[in-house]
Amino acid sequence: MAGRERIELKSLDEVRAMRRAGLVVAAALAEVRAALVPGATTAQLDAVAARVIASSGATPSFLGYEGYPATICVSVNDEVVHGIPGERVVRAGDLVSVDCGAIVDGWHGDSAFSTVVGEGDPADEALVATTEAAMWAGVAALAGGDRIGVVGEAVEDLVDSGPVRYGIVQDYVGHGIGTAMHQPPDVPNYRLRPRGHRVTPGMVLAVEPMLTRGSGDTHELADGWTVVTDDGSRAAHWEHTVAVLEGALWVLTAEDGGAARLGERGVRTATPV
Ligand code: MF3
Ligand code: CO
Numbered sequence: 001m002a003g004r005e006r007i008e009l010k011s012l013d014e015v016r017a018m019r020r021a022g023l024v025v026a027a028a029l030a031e032v033r034a035a036l037v038p039g040a041t042t043a044q045l046d047a048v049a050a051r052v053i054a055s056s057g058a059t060p061s062f063l064g065y066e067g068y069p070a071t072i073c074v075s076v077n078d079e080v081v082h083g084i085p086g087e088r089v090v091r092a093g094d095l096v097s098v099d100c101g102a103i104v105d106g107w108h109g110d111s112a113f114s115t116v117v118g119e120g121d122p123a124d125e126a127l128v129a130t131t132e133a134a135m136w137a138g139v140a141a142l143a144g145g146d147r148i149g150v151v152g153e154a155v156e157d158l159v160d161s162g163p164v165r166y167g168i169v170q171d172y173v174g175h176g177i178g179t180a181m182h183q184p185p186d187v188p189n190y191r192l193r194p195r196g197h198r199v200t201p202g203m204v205l206a207v208e209p210m211l212t213r214g215s216g217d218t219h220e221l222a223d224g225w226t227v228v229t230d231d232g233s234r235a236a237h238w239e240h241t242v243a244v245l246e247g248a249l250w251v252l253t254a255e256d257g258g259a260a261r262l263g264e265r266g267v268r269t270a271t272p273v
Helices: 012-035 042-055 122-141 149-160 259-263
Strands: 072-076 079-081 095-104 107-116 174-176 183-187 204-207 210-212 218-220 227-229 235-237 240-245 248-251
Touching (some): 012 107, 012 248, 042 072, 079 210, 122 149, 122 204, 122 240
Antiparallel strands (some): 072 079, 079 227, 174 183, 174 204, 204 240, 240 248
């Protein structure tokens, strides 16, 4: 639990180094999004991300992580996270989540988006939009937030304020990130008691809510990676890597640093030079 593990606090120079990793991830995800058309295989999407990361002089962080065999995770429909790219063909109407991590000079960036391919079910579009809104609510809550628990409180409140009853996945959580992809503290997407570590400048966190159209319960497939919903309901996943600065946030994996989506919530973003 919170309280005892050491948090790696980053200097401003180290945050700037992490920004370079964040921008590589953003570029890779933008190209994967453009390639995400009906008929594409998930292995082709993986190759797109691998090419962007390599041409940026960066290293994929997922490849080889605990034996993970690819550069990105592609999770389709009832798959929540950690779907392994392969010969699966993406179809119009599929709900696809793409997660990517890259390393530059030893510093990690981690981000994910979900989308519905082509013309889809409006209920899936709503799930994707609500999950993205939940991520931004969780990120924004870090500004002026006292404890890490503010993230899960904001995610829960955002989900509860909507007209649809979504499941919040509890089996997987956000995390600290820096010289490793996964660092303390855990960043859950639900209310925490106690409310976790104090939020302090120099913390860099991956905020990554996962919502479903059913219950939040999940299990892992026999491939040892792919996480699916127990009830077969579709799931969405959004993630950004965000630095907590003095009086501001910097969303390292967002091209604009989070200015647009945090600005509309009255949260200051910084792009230190
Ligand atoms: N991006 C995922 C996370 O945030 C990690 C993917 S698992 C891997 O935890 F094995 F693919 F790296
Ligand atoms: Co992550």
